[in-house]
Ligand code: ADP
């Protein structure tokens with residue numbers, strides 16, 4: 001199978017590769033042509049996933065396809081952007097039909113779920129790695145940046161935390177899950193659910209937002225730094241899934257929520273009056289803290305003490321140095 005046949009069969013022929021509202025010209029020419037709603041800003045984000053670094057060398061290609069796009073699309077949600085399209089640059093050791101078919105199926109499933117058309121990419125031979133760029137559109141002045149948190153805002157999250165971190169030991173052991181709770185965590189890891197609808201609902205309401213990829217502490221630290229405020233997290237209000245609580249002790253679940261990463265929930269700051277409005281609209285969001293004068297992230301423990309936790313997000317170039 002040659003490069004062009006591969007692109008045609010597995011990517012150009014996928015149902016998510018169709019043109020539509022925002023895509024005037026998709027796969028097949030030198031560039032795709034996009035037509036975002038008049039006056040909107042275009043939001044762009046790129047993520048690379050390398051085999052052996054971001055995912056196990058041996059894994060289910062359908063799950064890999066799903067996860068790769070889910071993780072990328074989460075950045076659009078965090079910006080309050082509506083989906084426009086995405087590109088896929090894939091480097092593959094060999095063109096194996098079964099692997100490609102399953103990978104494309106998983107990718108296509110997430111693309112359909114996110115309403116994100118595949119608009120182009122690049123296909124090369126080499127060690128397995130994926131680079132996805134997602135594009136979205138957002139009205140001027142309504143993008144959810146990290147820099148707008150105000151003293152007095154609430155700190156909120158879009159759902160349970162710690163599932164991604166709790167799933168990682170299972171992923172690394174190549175477990176398929178021995179219980180319903182384990183299978184739930186694995187599904188949360190392999191098919192992150194980008195909060196695109198909520199992102200749009202937060203436009204003009206949230207003062208700052210991001211998606212939690214590195215763990216609550218590290219990511220809240222980004223909002224605190226960009227907004228020049230202090231974010232206080234009330235440990236008692238952090239939400240957990242039933243599955244996480246079934247498998248791990250409370251201290252371990254807390255560690256996963258704070259530092260595990262891979263949750264892809266949104267964390268955002270909100271004027272207090274907005275919380276009941278959004279909840280009445282049906283968004284399952286929850287306040288877990290607030291914004292104060294100061295800097296960094298503080299944790300209020302169960303006993304009411306304040307601690308300044310050491311934040312250690314993942315840094316690709318810090319290992320061993
Ligand atoms: P060029 O040589 O002009 O860069 P390519 O031969 O790389 O074009 O790609 C041909 C067409 O197929 C382009 O429209 C490109 O965007 C698309 N394409 C290539 N690889 C992929 C892929 N993995 N997924 C989706 N589209 C792809």
Ligand code: MG
Pocket residue numbers: 121122123
């Ligand atoms: Mg090319």
